[in-house]
Amino acid sequence: MTVPRLPVLDDGVGRRGQGPADEPAPERARDPGGRAPPRGQEGRRAFLQTAAAGAALAAFSGCGGLDEFFRRHFRELGPEELKAVLARIERRNQERFGRATTVRADGPRPGVEFGYGLDLSRCVGCRRCVYACARENNQSRRHPQIHWIQVLEMDKDHGVDLTHADLYYEADAVPRPGKFYFPVQCQQCRNPPCVKACPTRATWQEQDGIVVVDYDWCIGCRCCMSACPYGARHFNWAQPTLAPEELNPDQHYLGNRPRPKGVVEKCTFCIQRTRRGLYPACLEACPVGARKFGNLLDPESEIRKVMETKRVFVFKEDLATHPKFFYFYAT
Amino acid sequence: MRSTHARFLLLAGAALATPALAGDAPPAHAGERLVQAEPPPFSEGIYPCSSCHKDLPPNAERRELAFHDEQQAIFSHDAQHRWCLDCHDLNNRDVLHLSSGAPVRFEESYLLCGQCHGDKLRDWRLGVHGKRVGRWDGEKTYFLCVNCHNPHAPRFKGVEEVVVAGKKTVAPTQTFLKPEPRPVRPEEQRR
Amino acid sequence: MSGIPGFLLGCGREVTTGRRGYWLWVAFLLASIAVGAACYAYQARVGLIATNMRDDVSWAFYIGNFTFLVGVAAAAVLLVVPAYVYQWKPIKEVVVLGELLAVSALTMCLLFILVDMGRPDRFLHIVPLVGTPNWPRSMLTWDALVLNLYLLLNLALVLYLLFKTYRGRPYSKQVFLPLVLLSIPVAISTHTVTAFLYNGMAARPYWNASILAPRFIASAFCSGPAVMIILFQLLRRAFRFDIKDEAIWKIAELMAYAMFLNLFLLGAELFKEYYSATEHLLYTRYFWQGLGEHRALVPYAWLSLTCSLAAFVLFLVPRTRQNFLTLNLGCLLIWAGVYVEKGMGLIIPGFTPSTLGQIYPYTPTWVEWGIAVGVFGVGFLVFTVLVKIAVPILVGSFTAPDPARVESPGATPAPMH
Numbered sequence: 001m002t003v004p005r006l007p008v009l010d011d012g013v014g015r016r017g018q019g020p021a022d023e024p025a026p027e028r029a030r031d032p033g034g035r036a037p038p039r040g041q042e043g044r045r046a047f048l049q050t051a052a053a054g055a056a057l058a059a060f061s062g063c064g065g066l067d068e069f070f071r072r073h074f075r076e077l078g079p080e081e082l083k084a085v086l087a088r089i090e091r092r093n094q095e096r097f098g099r100a101t102t103v104r105a106d107g108p109r110p111g112v113e114f115g116y117g118l119d120l121s122r123c124v125g126c127r128r129c130v131y132a133c134a135r136e137n138n139q140s141r142r143h144p145q146i147h148w149i150q151v152l153e154m155d156k157d158h159g160v161d162l163t164h165a166d167l168y169y170e171a172d173a174v175p176r177p178g179k180f181y182f183p184v185q186c187q188q189c190r191n192p193p194c195v196k197a198c199p200t201r202a203t204w205q206e207q208d209g210i211v212v213v214d215y216d217w218c219i220g221c222r223c224c225m226s227a228c229p230y231g232a233r234h235f236n237w238a239q240p241t242l243a244p245e246e247l248n249p250d251q252h253y254l255g256n257r258p259r260p261k262g263v264v265e266k267c268t269f270c271i272q273r274t275r276r277g278l279y280p281a282c283l284e285a286c287p288v289g290a291r292k293f294g295n296l297l298d299p300e301s302e303i304r305k306v307m308e309t310k311r312v313f314v315f316k317e318d319l320a321t322h323p324k325f326f327y328f329y330a331t
Numbered sequence: 332m333r334s335t336h337a338r339f340l341l342l343a344g345a346a347l348a349t350p351a352l353a354g355d356a357p358p359a360h361a362g363e364r365l366v367q368a369e370p371p372p373f374s375e376g377i378y379p380c381s382s383c384h385k386d387l388p389p390n391a392e393r394r395e396l397a398f399h400d401e402q403q404a405i406f407s408h409d410a411q412h413r414w415c416l417d418c419h420d421l422n423n424r425d426v427l428h429l430s431s432g433a434p435v436r437f438e439e440s441y442l443l444c445g446q447c448h449g450d451k452l453r454d455w456r457l458g459v460h461g462k463r464v465g466r467w468d469g470e471k472t473y474f475l476c477v478n479c480h481n482p483h484a485p486r487f488k489g490v491e492e493v494v495v496a497g498k499k500t501v502a503p504t505q506t507f508l509k510p511e512p513r514p515v516r517p518e519e520q521r522r
Numbered sequence: 523m524s525g526i527p528g529f530l531l532g533c534g535r536e537v538t539t540g541r542r543g544y545w546l547w548v549a550f551l552l553a554s555i556a557v558g559a560a561c562y563a564y565q566a567r568v569g570l571i572a573t574n575m576r577d578d579v580s581w582a583f584y585i586g587n588f589t590f591l592v593g594v595a596a597a598a599v600l601l602v603v604p605a606y607v608y609q610w611k612p613i614k615e616v617v618v619l620g621e622l623l624a625v626s627a628l629t630m631c632l633l634f635i636l637v638d639m640g641r642p643d644r645f646l647h648i649v650p651l652v653g654t655p656n657w658p659r660s661m662l663t664w665d666a667l668v669l670n671l672y673l674l675l676n677l678a679l680v681l682y683l684l685f686k687t688y689r690g691r692p693y694s695k696q697v698f699l700p701l702v703l704l705s706i707p708v709a710i711s712t713h714t715v716t717a718f719l720y721n722g723m724a725a726r727p728y729w730n731a732s733i734l735a736p737r738f739i740a741s742a743f744c745s746g747p748a749v750m751i752i753l754f755q756l757l758r759r760a761f762r763f764d765i766k767d768e769a770i771w772k773i774a775e776l777m778a779y780a781m782f783l784n785l786f787l788l789g790a791e792l793f794k795e796y797y798s799a800t801e802h803l804l805y806t807r808y809f810w811q812g813l814g815e816h817r818a819l820v821p822y823a824w825l826s827l828t829c830s831l832a833a834f835v836l837f838l839v840p841r842t843r844q845n846f847l848t849l850n851l852g853c854l855l856i857w858a859g860v861y862v863e864k865g866m867g868l869i870i871p872g873f874t875p876s877t878l879g880q881i882y883p884y885t886p887t888w889v890e891w892g893i894a895v896g897v898f899g900v901g902f903l904v905f906t907v908l909v910k911i912a913v914p915i916l917v918g919s920f921t922a923p924d925p926a927r928v929e930s931p932g933a934t935p936a937p938m939h
Contacts, residue, residue, distance in 0.1 A: 220640015262640025289462030
C-alpha cells in the first residue's frame, strides 16, 4: 500500500535550489542543525539587516539583546551560528530556572514522515496524555495554563459532532456512560493553513512532516491561530509560569525549550524525543494504548498497520488540510 | 506418595519443556526489538498452584468453589457459559490449556485469549491493539493481555503502575480511572 | 527645494496658534493619548493577558477597530472618483481633506496592529530584505504592503498639493493626476486585502464567504465619508472654507447607494446562513440570537441593524438628506452601525463557537478600552494637526512669503485644484 504524499511545503527560505522536496540533502543526517548551508545572499542580507536594524536599535535595544536582534532566520543559520544560538538559550535557561539544560537542534531523518493514530474506541478521556505532554514540553502551568492536547467529551448518540462536544467535562470515573472521547492536538497537516498564513515564516513544515515554530522569530500576530481549524495553536498571553523543578532539561530548539511571552506554540510530535527514536510522551502516558505513532514511509510501522487493518479518517477532511493525525475505531 | 511425586515432576517437566507455539508472539520487523513487559503479579501466595493442588483430587464438575473467593466474586468472563476449568488445566494448575487440551504457560496466556479473541490477537501482534512504550524505531516493550485485562473480569476499567521483579509494569484495577483535572476556562485565565 | 524650512516653520506656527476650542480639543486628545500610553505600558509589561483575548478568541477589540478604520481610510476614494474621474468640481475642492482622513485612519490602523502584536519588537521580521516576509502566500504581508503604499501615496499627494498651493504654484497634472488615479485601486485593494485576510481562512466558516470583500467595500463607503460630511460643516463654519452644499449632498447620495449595497449584501448573507442551515449557522446565530445563555452580542446586532436601516432611509430620502440635522444624525447612525458590524459583528462571531465547538464570551477589558482610546487620540490628533495646516493653505491664509511666491509666465493662478 503506498501512502500518497503531497510535496512538503517549500516556501523557499534557506532551501533555494535544493532540488525536489522529497530528496533530503545527504548532509542533513549528520548536520546537527539539519538545514541547508547558507546561500550567497547572506552577505547582502547581513549588510542590509545591519543598516536597517541600526536605525531601530535605539528604540529597541535591550529587548532580548543585540545578537538576538541581529539574528537571521533559523533556516539560514550556519553551524557555528546555530551553536551560539543554542548556547545562548542554555544560558538563558540557567538564568531563568537555575538549572543546566541541553538544547539540541536535531534535524529530520531522511526517509521519515511521522504519522499519528488515535483509537477512538479505546480513549477513555482520562487526560493523562494532556498532563504528560505539559510536563514533557515545559508548558506554562497557569496564567495562562497551556495544554497542547485538548480532549473533547462527545455523545455516542451524535458521533463526532462539535455541537455536542465538551472540553471541560468533569467526572469521578471515565468513561462516562453514553460518552466517548476525542483528543485533538496539532494534526501536522501536509497542507498547513497556519504555514500559509504566517507573515514572517516563523512557522514552517520540516522534512519529516512536523510543523514547527521558531519561538525567537514569531511576532505574535496570531494569524496562524485564526487559520488553524483544530484550535491546535496556543499563545503565551503572559510570561509562562513554570517552576524550576518542573522543567524538563532535555530540550529541542523547535520543541520544548521554554518559550518567551508573546509567541505561539503547539504540539511538535515531541520533536525532542521522536527525532531520537522515542515515542511521544502522550503515547507513553496513555493507559489504554489508544495512541499509535510511527513512520508513514515504513510499511511495517504500527501506524501503517493501523491504516491497513482499520478504517482511518481525518478531522475536518473537507478543509483539505491533509492531516497526518489519523482517527480510527479498532473495534 | 512416590507415584504422586513422580506424576507432579512429570507434569512440571512437561510444562517447562512445552515450547511456545511458533509465530504467535508479536513479530519484530527490521530494526525493531520487542521486549515483553513483566506480567502483573499473581494474588499473594497463590503460585505455584501445584503446591496445594498436587494433593487435591481433580474434580471436573462445574460448581462454586470453597476457595478462590477473590476471583469468583468478580468473575464475569462469559460467566453464563464458562468457568474455571475452561482455561485452567484440570490436571496441572500451573498451566492453562487451549481447547485442544494443549498446555499454555501463564507467560503466553495471550494464546489462550486469542482462541476466542482472534481479531484482538491479530491487532495486538501488529501493535494496533494495546500499549507499547520505548522507541518507535528500535527497542520497545509490549504488554500482555493480562497487564490491562483481569482474565476473570476482562472488561477494561483501569490500570495502575506496579513494580514486578524490579521493573515497572502495569496491572488492571477493578475501579475506573479518575480523569485528570479539566482545563482552565478562558474566562478563568486571569492575571 | 527652497522654502521647505519656511514651510515647516509655518506649519509649526499654524499648529500652535488657535482659539480656546482648539486648545481644549488638543488637550483632550493629549489626555486620551496619555491614558492609552499608560495602559499600553501595563500591557507591554504583563503581556496580552491584560486583554480578554484568549486562545478561543485570539483577535478581538484591537483587530475589530483596525478593520473598521481600514474601511474609513478607503473611503477617500468616494471623493476621488467623482472629483477626478468625473471631473466634478464641487468635490475636487475637498478631496485633499479625504486624503488627510485616510492618512489619520491609516496611522490608527498601523497602531492597532502594533498594540495587538505579541512581540512588536520583532516587527523587522516582516520587512522585506531584513526579515523573511511570507510573500505572496500570507495575506498579512499583502496587507502591510498595500496599507503602507496607500499611506505613502496619500502623504505624497497631500504634501505635493499643499506645498504647491502654499507656494502659489500650479501643480503638475502629469505628476498629480496619475497618482490620484492610482490611489483608487490602491484604496480599494487595502480594504479588499484586509477582507481577504479573513476570507482566506477556511478554519473560520463565518469569514470564509465570497461575500466578505464586497461587503467590506460597501460598508467602507458608507462609514468613512460620514466623518467628512460632519467635518466639512465644521470647517465651513470655522474657516469660511467654501464647500458647496452640492458637494456634501452628492457625497451623501453616493453613501446612500453604498448603504443599500451593504444592506443587500447583509440580507444575502443572512439568507444563505438561515436557509441552508448547516452547522455554520451557529456563528451567525450567536450574533443575532445568541446560543443558549450566551447572548451578550445580541443587543448590539439589532442596534447595528437599526442604525444602518435608519441611516439608509435618512440618506435616501432627498428631503432628509438635504436637511443638515437629519443628515448629521444619519452620519452618526451609520458610523455606529458599521462600527459594531465590523468589530463585534465580524471578529467575535468568527471565533464563537471556537474550532472545537466551545464558547468563550468575550468582552473587552479596561486595558483594551484605554489603549483604543489612546490610539483614537493619536489618530484624531494627527487629523487635527493636518487639517490645521491644510485648511489655511487651501483658503489662502497660510502662504509662502512673497519672494517664494514665484509666478511662472502663463501659469494658472494659485489654484485649489
